[in-house]
Amino acid sequence: MRRRRPLPRSEGPWAWLAAGSVALSLLMLTALLLLIAVRGLAHFWPATVVQIEMQDGRLLAGQAVRELPLEEGHGNERLYFTGNRDLDGEIWHWLPVDAIASVERPPELTVLERRHHGRFIGRLIAVGDAGTIDGNHAQQAVWTRLEARLAALEQLRGERERLRREVLRPLIRRLDANPNDADAQLALVEANARVYDLQLAMRGEVALLESVDGRRLRQPLEEVLRAWRPNAMSLPQKLAAWAGGVWRFLAEGPRDGNTAGGVWPAIFGTVLMVLLMSLLVTPFGVLAAVYLNEVAHQGRWTNLVRIAVRNLAGVPSIVYGVFGLGVFVYGIGSSLDEWFFSDSLPSPTFGTGGLLWASLTLALLTLPVVIVATEEGLARIPVEQREGALALGATRFETLARVVLPMAVPAMLTGVILAVARAAGEVAPLLLVGVAKLAPQVPVDGEFPFLHLERKFMHLGYHIYDTAFHGSDVQAAMPLVFASALLLVLVILVLNLTAIFLRHHFRVRHGVQPRP
Amino acid sequence: MIEPSPVSSSPRRAWRRQRDRLATALIMAGGIGVIGAVLAIGVFLVWEVLPALLGGVLEPSQIRTTLTPMAWGTLKAAFWAMAFAKPLALGAAIHSSLFMSQRLRSRMKPTLEMMEAFPGVVIGFVAGLLLAPWVERHLAGSLALLLVLPLGVLLAAEAWRRLPAAGRRHLPLTWAGLWLMPWLALLTWLTLAFSPGVESLLFGGNLREWLDAELGIDYATRNAMIVGLAMGIAVMPSVYALAEDALSGVPSRLGEGAHALGATRWQTLWRVVLPAAAPGIFAAVMIGAGRAVGETMIVLMASGNTAVMSLSPLEGMRTMAAGIAVELPEAVPGSEAYLLLLLAALLLFLFTFLVNTLAEVVRSRLRRRYRWLGGSP
CATH class of the missing domain: 1.10.287 (Helix Hairpins)
Known part of the structure; x- marks a missing residue:
């Protein structure tokens, strides 16, 4: 007979490692959020300016940025932002900490923000x-x-x-x-x-x-x-200056090769593109979901189509970008140019990336999201509701329009919000279908037809990518990139939270299980 | 489908019926049209690439030289991403479905899913411009963290076992996901603070040079490990959500039976719940791998984007998605380079589509099995 093993007293190491992975994930999430928030918001704070006297008698004024260990030997070196590009030719100075004789904070040191040559720091x-x-x-x-x-x-x-x-x-x-x-x-x-x-x-x-x-x-x-x-400056003054800085970041255009100024055109471009996209995706997505769930014969084929649509949500966004470039830009766009804008050829009008093609591509990309969410909502509506309406003599269309669709509105809304959240952060397809490093004109102006669908536009996500990786002075652009990243994350976070809340609210209200 | 009740014929009724037919037909046409448009993406890629492949415009040798490094890079990036994401996501899913209270879980799940709110550009930017140089400077510390953190958790477990009962009640395993956080943060800080000393003791002060001199390992600042970590963070929430669904969907009577027979929660998981939910977890990992294969921005920003073919996780690579994003805007439509990139896109499409279909089929089978196991009518 086999001896019975004694029961263990506790859960054993694996259970603790599982708990540890939750803790580690949460820790990483917090660290990432904090990093972006702190680095993004600190940039607008009017930081203290110090006057440094080196041991060799050199005088410098600037803001300390960060400190790293020296490549060779012991001790640290500190990076100062010293401005004065027109005097010194450069705006950053790495100083060995050991070589600094004294650091003072004279109150009369002045910082000037200038249209050319960046900041001046001095008297x-x-x-x-x-x-x-x-x-x-x-x-x-x-x-x-x-x-x-x-x-x-x-x-x-x-x-x-x-x-x-x-x-x-x-x-x-x-x-x-x-x-x-x-x-x-x-x-x-x-x-x-x-x-x-x-x-x-x-x-x-x-x-x-x-x-x-x-x-x-x-x-x-x-x-x-x-x-x-x-x-x-006193603390309230600094706070006011900080708030002003944040406001200018949101409301102004970029200056100095994206290293100064704000991101207003990028915000505008992102919002406009997402708006156009949701105008396209909402009716079509709902239409397809209603067809799949209410009209089509529920059989093997419908199920196959349903699985296929679901899977398209997992297809990489860059593939959608390739589709947009090949079909919209090179296919439809070039034909449009030949038919309507032949006098401006060979410079393309619609035959190159632009607002319209970007919104269309993203609409296609997010269509599965809306279809799946709406279908889920439709499936949650009890059959009795439909049966009741039909029994009272309503036609199928009337049942749909007066009973089923109004009940599914929160689900549709959830789908559209999720789609918008996904589209706002998606950059890869835009690399192919019409985003610009610096768009001289906003796609909306007072000129007929007011909304210029063929123009290139600026996008917040692309702005981050471009400034961080193709900018001339990444060090100088970094704080603004962090601020843009914070803005983007916040927007998407708020959208996602709204979707979660709506879905939860909807589930609680109906309290029904999905149809098997 | 429920058919509308037959209506008697008066002019108004007839008009209503007419309108109903018309509306249904319109919805049908629109729905089929939209679904067709969505599915057109695959058709387009095949349409463009197939004639070139069959007509001999693309030579097999050329395809091999161009696509092999990219395919290799793609698989390598996805592998390292899954190497980071899988333990984290599955561990978190197991912990939250098995040990957490209902209330805590309903808070925890959206929080972890919030990680999805970080778009690829933001993660790629942080990984490429901050994490990569930081890890390069703290190479020894970062590598040590991989070892110290799991050991630290086990140490905490051992300490907890020796705690008096009152202390254990204050720090229950249910909440371990939260109260381990400060401990892990402290460990991280300690590791980073002490690693330079250990580094100078063991590796002559610079692990990177030591690796190069002693083992001949080249270290690139932007490498597969950084990409894997960044992409792991991006992929982890979806794997977590799907795996959690699979685990908590297992009918509770199975687990309860095991508990009643005296099994611990972990034994229940290992012998009862996990075998039942295994297909669902497999599907979650597959979907995660599909996402990792197609992720563009993170690879573009955090990998060196150099077409190196090496096994080493400390070297860079170029993936298909990043290659398409960089090169396609410059390629002339119809040229060889253009067709090759389209072929890469087709491969990506086919791979993700197949993987997702497989996962979806597995998941629907699983749902049927749960209903059967749960004994619901």
Whole structure:
């Protein structure tokens, strides 16, 4: 007879390793989220600027970025962002920590955000007319004057933009329609003169700047976008500056080869493409699901088709991109060009990647998602509901339109949201069908037909890929890439959570098991 | 299908019937059209590639030289991705389906599935620009983590067994997924803090140079291990979700029977639940592998994208998906390069489609088996 083994006291090592994998997954998720959030949001904080004196007497000013062990020997070296590309030729300095003699934080150190050459870090000596400027003023008075002048310039810039948008562009459009419109011509000349006056008023004043090692620079004020003295700012001021930075990131276009400015055109392009895609995918997806679940004869073939559609959701997105390029761009697009836009050939209109083809490709990519989700919703509706409607004399179409579809709306919504979440993060197919590194024009404007489906557009995900891997200065672009990544992740996260909530809500409300 | 009740003929009724027929026909036509469009993707690829293959435009030798490194890279990337994702996903699925309370599980599942919200570009960017140089600097520490973390979990298990009953009640196994987190974080930190010392003691201060000099192993900054880790994170949530579904779908009376006979939860799992759910878990892994094969952005950003054919996980590779993404926009339509890339796309399509079909068939069989095992009418 076999001896009975004693029962073990606890679950044994494998159960603990299983628990450990949950912990490790959660840890990685948290680490990834924290990394993106911290690195993305910290960029907008007005960081402290330090003045460094090296042991050999060299003076530098900048923001510490990170610290690494030295390649050879002991100790660390620290990376400083020092700006002043026009003075030094470079904006980064690696300094061995041991060679630093002293680090100070003088409150008068000023950071200027400029339209060209990036940031300036140093001291402000004077502000005045280009001809008569000298260096003998009280620090505080000069700073107050600079702030006042920058505010005035900002106002002038706003005024110029307003003039361009509200007066110049409509006038030009009027003249395009009717070149002999004398009134419009007169008004155009007048408006142009006003814009010219504004530009003159912006010009002329310079700031006299001095880097910490004593080199002087005359900076035309019209090139300066913002100025701040991080060491002299209080916490509320810093918070306000941070919020302003976040806002500008969301609302402005990129500058300086994507290393500064914001991502507004990319946000706009992503949203527009996803909107177009959901307009395409919702009706067709619902139609296919209704056909599969309500109209088609439920047999072996329908089941096969159902499995095939389900599987298409697992086909790699790049394959859809290949399909979009081959069929939409080279096939349909080229034919459209030959038929309707033959006068602009050989430069293609629809025969190249663009907004329309990108949305169509992504619609095809997400169609299985919508079909599967809607079908699931339809299958959850009890048969009694349909039977009741039919018994009361409704036709099949009436049952469908008045009873079944309204009940399936949350499921459809879930499907569309999941589709949008998937499409917003999908970049691979866009590499093939129409995304641009830097689109000069947004696909929507005041020109007929207002929505330009053939144009290339900017996309948040592609922006991340391009800036991080093809940019000229990856180190400088990194914080903005993190901010874009955070934005993208947040958008997709919110969409997914909405879908989860809706699905849960729907299941609880009906409390029905799916049809076997 | 339920047929509508026959309606008597008055003009209004007749019109309603007419409208019903029309609407049904429209839905039918539209539905078939949409499904046709979705399925057209395979037809298009075959249509473009098959004539070239049969007509001899593409030479077999040329196909071999171009596609073999890419196919190799694809399989290598997928292999390492699954090597990272499989233990994590299956372990997490087992733990959450077997040990967690219903309430905790309903919170945990969406949280882990949230990892899917990270798009490929973001993971690829973090892996390629941050993780890859970081691992290169901390090579010894990162490799040590692979060993330290499982050992640390076992150490925690042993310590827990020696805890007094009151302590065990405060730190139940049900919640181990959560309270092990700080412990693992601490271990990670300790490993990284002590690894430079160990490295200089054992490998002369630089593991990378030591590998090169002693074993002749080349280390590329962006390599298959980084890609595998990144893609593992991307693939893990879907494998987890599917495996969890398969495990928690096993009729509870099976597990209860085993418990009643005195088995521990782990024995129940190993002898009863796992054999019942094995096809479902197999399907989950297959679907995960299908996703890993087709993932583009992560490979594009985190692998060196060099067509090297080597077994070493510390070297880069180029996959079919990344090759298509990089080269197809520049290829002239109809040229050899274009057709070769289309052939690669066709291969990807066929592979994923077949793998998914297999998984789907297995899953539907499994669902039938559960109904039978569960004894539901």
